[in-house]
Amino acid sequence: MRENTTLKKIAEQLSISISTVSRALKDHPDISPETKRKVNELSELLEYDPNPYAINLRTHSSKEFAVVVPSLSNFFYHSFISAIEEEARDLSYSVIIYRSSNDPKIEQQILKSCRHKRVSGIFIAITSETTDIEPFLKLDTHGIPVIFFDKVPQYESCNKICVGDEHAASIAANEIFKKGISNVIGIFGDKNMSITQARLKKFNEVLFKDDKEMNLKMVHAKSSDEAEQLTLSLIPDFIGKKFAIFCMSDEILAGTMKAIQRLGLKMPNDLGVIGISDGMIPKLFYPEITYAETSGYNLGKLAFSRMMRCIAGSSFAQTIIDESKLVQGGSI
Amino acid sequence: MRENTTLKKIAEQLSISISTVSRALKDHPDISPETKRKVNELSELLEYDPNPYAINLRTHSSKEFAVVVPSLSNFFYHSFISAIEEEARDLSYSVIIYRSSNDPKIEQQILKSCRHKRVSGIFIAITSETTDIEPFLKLDTHGIPVIFFDKVPQYESCNKICVGDEHAASIAANEIFKKGISNVIGIFGDKNMSITQARLKKFNEVLFKDDKEMNLKMVHAKSSDEAEQLTLSLIPDFIGKKFAIFCMSDEILAGTMKAIQRLGLKMPNDLGVIGISDGMIPKLFYPEITYAETSGYNLGKLAFSRMMRCIAGSSFAQTIIDESKLVQGGSI
DNA sequence: CTGAAAGCGCTTACAG
DNA sequence: CTGAAAGCGCTTACAG
Numbered sequence: 260m261r262e263n264t265t266l267k268k269i270a271e272q273l274s275i276s277i278s279t280v281s282r283a284l285k286d287h288p289d290i291s292p293e294t295k296r297k298v299n300e301l302s303e304l305l306e307y308d309p310n311p312y313a314i315n316l317r318t319h320s321s322k323e324f325a326v327v328v329p330s331l332s333n334f335f336y337h338s339f340i341s342a343i344e345e346e347a348r349d350l351s352y353s354v355i356i357y358r359s360s361n362d363p364k365i366e367q368q369i370l371k372s373c374r375h376k377r378v379s380g381i382f383i384a385i386t387s388e389t390t391d392i393e394p395f396l397k398l399d400t401h402g403i404p405v406i407f408f409d410k411v412p413q414y415e416s417c418n419k420i421c422v423g424d425e426h427a428a429s430i431a432a433n434e435i436f437k438k439g440i441s442n443v444i445g446i447f448g449d450k451n452m453s454i455t456q457a458r459l460k461k462f463n464e465v466l467f468k469d470d471k472e473m474n475l476k477m478v479h480a481k482s483s484d485e486a487e488q489l490t491l492s493l494i495p496d497f498i499g500k501k502f503a504i505f506c507m508s509d510e511i512l513a514g515t516m517k518a519i520q521r522l523g524l525k526m527p528n529d530l531g532v533i534g535i536s537d538g539m540i541p542k543l544f545y546p547e548i549t550y551a552e553t554s555g556y557n558l559g560k561l562a563f564s565r566m567m568r569c570i571a572g573s574s575f576a577q578t579i580i581d582e583s584k585l586v587q588g589g590s591i
Numbered sequence: 592m593r594e595n596t597t598l599k600k601i602a603e604q605l606s607i608s609i610s611t612v613s614r615a616l617k618d619h620p621d622i623s624p625e626t627k628r629k630v631n632e633l634s635e636l637l638e639y640d641p642n643p644y645a646i647n648l649r650t651h652s653s654k655e656f657a658v659v660v661p662s663l664s665n666f667f668y669h670s671f672i673s674a675i676e677e678e679a680r681d682l683s684y685s686v687i688i689y690r691s692s693n694d695p696k697i698e699q700q701i702l703k704s705c706r707h708k709r710v711s712g713i714f715i716a717i718t719s720e721t722t723d724i725e726p727f728l729k730l731d732t733h734g735i736p737v738i739f740f741d742k743v744p745q746y747e748s749c750n751k752i753c754v755g756d757e758h759a760a761s762i763a764a765n766e767i768f769k770k771g772i773s774n775v776i777g778i779f780g781d782k783n784m785s786i787t788q789a790r791l792k793k794f795n796e797v798l799f800k801d802d803k804e805m806n807l808k809m810v811h812a813k814s815s816d817e818a819e820q821l822t823l824s825l826i827p828d829f830i831g832k833k834f835a836i837f838c839m840s841d842e843i844l845a846g847t848m849k850a851i852q853r854l855g856l857k858m859p860n861d862l863g864v865i866g867i868s869d870g871m872i873p874k875l876f877y878p879e880i881t882y883a884e885t886s887g888y889n890l891g892k893l894a895f896s897r898m899m900r901c902i903a904g905s906s907f908a909q910t911i912i913d914e915s916k917l918v919q920g921g922s923i
Numbered sequence: 924c925t926g927a928a929a930g931c932g933c934t935t936a937c938a939g
Numbered sequence: 940c941t942g943a944a945a946g947c948g949c950t951t952a953c954a955g
Contacts, residue, residue: 263733263948265947265948265949266948266949267948267949275925275926276925276926276927277926277927277948277949277950278925278926278927278928278950278951279924279925279926281949281950281951282925282950282951285950289924289925290924290925291924291925294924294925308703308706308707309707309948309949310648310707310947310948310949311704311707311708312644312645312647312648312708312709312947312948312949313644313648313931313947313948313949313950314948314949314950315644315931315949316642316644316645316648316930316931316932316933316947316948316949317930317931317948317949317950317951318931318949318950319931330669331663331669331672331688332666332669332871334664337662337663337664340663340690341692344690344692353704355687355688356663356687356688356689356690357688358672358676358688360673360676365680371640372643372685374640375640375641375642375643376643376644377644401595513875516875517875517876517877518877520852520876520877521877523857525855539664540875543845543848543849543872543875544849544852545849545850545852545853595932597931597932597933598932598933599932599933607941607942608941608942608943609932609933609934609942609943610934610935610941610942610943610944611940611941611942613933613934613935614934614935614941617934621940621941622940622941623940623941626940626941641932641933642931642932642933644931644932644933645931645932645933645934645947646932646933646934647933647947648931648932648933648946648947648948648949649932649933649934649935649946649947650933650934650947651947
């Protein structure tokens with residue numbers, strides 16, 4: 260096994276001191292051009308690369324960001340991470356991706372490891388079970404900025420970057436409204452989730468904004484399968500009427516679409532379908548599903564710029580909401 | 592910002608030496624029970640956690656594995672990573688996930704960073720553009736085992752863990768055969784990919800194993816859209832016959848399914864569909880698509896045990912092929 | 924312009 | 940059973 264090149268080795272070969280080599284390599288003004296040239300040449304030759312552990316031990320900084328998500332099998336998080344990585348690369352930070360598996364215990368371990376590694380900052384979508392946010396606040400105390408995204412705590416005074424749940428729901432509701440559809444099934448997620456509450460409330464509100472008569476049936480599904488069953492049981496009452504189904508999330512949309520295929524119904528004639536999505540699932544069907552887009556990519560860009568402001572010293576906590584836009588498929 | 596607890600701080604408070612604290616903490620037999628008790632107590636109280644940078648600098652070991660994949664938006668990789676993380680956690684290793692974005696340059700950067708970090712080992716699915724595998728072999732020289740999985744280089748003498756392309760293709764072909772279907776459309780991926788070649792060859796071979804008459808049309812699609820277009824243009828010739836479509840991958844399946852929905856055809860009566868998949872996409876349709884399963888999870892378990900054997904000193908390079916199994920949907 | 928020295932937080936061979 | 944010391948590879952204030 261070949262030894263790694265160190266400053267010492269370069270210094271010895273050039274018969275100069277380690278300090279000089281170190282300075283030459285970082286283009287310190289004190290060092291003569293001639294020395295710099297020699298040092299750079301040799302370090303190229305020997306493929307010198309500084310030992311990050313030594314640097315960190317010395318400087319207490321890692322130039323690393325951590326992104327923590329409950330799950331990776333999620334297009335939304337995937338595009339969020341892409342955005343972070345793009346930005347990070349430009350500033351020669353690296354990005355470590357952690358997966359909490361939606362388990363608060365694992366989340367705590369990850370957090371601890373982030374602290375020990377003295378990462379420069381953390382982007383995190385918390386688990387649905389996370390109750391104690393004390394450890395997150397403590398990291399801020401330790402000088403490690405924490406930016407919450409997507410799944411964020413209730414607690415007020417922290418940095419949060421969220422999808423505009425209300426906005427997305429209102430876009431979807433408006434589209435239904437504009438199509439003159441007055442029979443609507445709304446399938447929402449777990450009652451206890453804050454995004455369910457936000458989306459439901461706004462959806463309802465917009466749909467009833469005029470005093471137009473509306474026949475709205477709202478239900479909750481905790482899984483794709485449940486959404487499928489609910490859709491199957493609800494549709495019969497709507498057959499023959501002009502109606503639409505709103506799916507609050509990709510998971511629900513997947514279940515609903517299975518039911519629709521099972522019943523052999525065609526969009527947009529037999530019924531309309533509209534969702535809120537990051538855009539992968541809706542594109543698997545024909546016609547493609549119309550949806551209000553929640554973009555992980557946008558969210559990532561917003562989160563990153565917030566992070567850089569924190570690193571620059573801003574201690575002001577802020578909640579940023581990303582707006583969504585309607586993406587037309589042919590399903591409604 | 593609160594300072595981190597160090598060995599020194601504990602030693603001072605207890606008026607003993609740093610060495611003793613260090614030893615007590617790792618339950619060294621030399622140290623008296625009494626001292627151990629005191630040290631452990633105080634370190635609990637002060638929430639002592641060793642500085643990983645210092646340890647690494649000293650011991651040259653990181654207890655960290657790297658997993659490098661071209662993309663995260665891929666259920667297969669996701670389940671591979673899950674398997675690795677499970678195993679790693681048991682041995683208190685941590686796992687860093689890197690994404691090469693299918694760019695060999697980024698892949699090289701990641702590799703370099705793995706080397707500097709002296710990760711304990713690397714699991715990697717290389718990019719489709721990766722030609723130079725020299726740097727990977729060099730890592731082995733540096734004592735960092737590299738296990739290739741899924742997308743592996745041609746080069747013989749390295750550790751590779753692969754999906755059984757031939758086996759999966761033969762399972763799918765056999766199922767078509769067993770159903771007595773003799774008109775078949777086979778949609779394959781990019782001609783240049785080794786998995787395309789392996790799958791195509793075996794599929795063809797099994798389908799023609801008896802001398803039964805077979806009407807097989809094989810085409811290549813580079814994208815989901817292309818698969819959709821091909822399906823649309825090929826189906827008319829098969830309508831009325833008893834026929835099936837084989838989709839080599841999820842990407843192709845997604846395109847083909849869009850075409851089928853567009854034409855309003857029903858499985859399994861109008862046609863049969865069968866694929867090779869990790870199982871997420873097939874479950875989005877009704878009826879669910881029958882597929883030969885390539886399990887990222889299995890692959891991960893296999894890769895991990897291979898890794899541990901490498902770390903234990905095995906230098907013998909090995910190629911391991913994971914078998915697949917048929918998962919019945921109702922599509923054929 | 925260059926170098927010697929201290930120190931980041933740990934581990935471990937050596938000495939007692 | 941415990942401690943002093945060296946050293947992992949770097950950076951940087953200090954001195955010249």
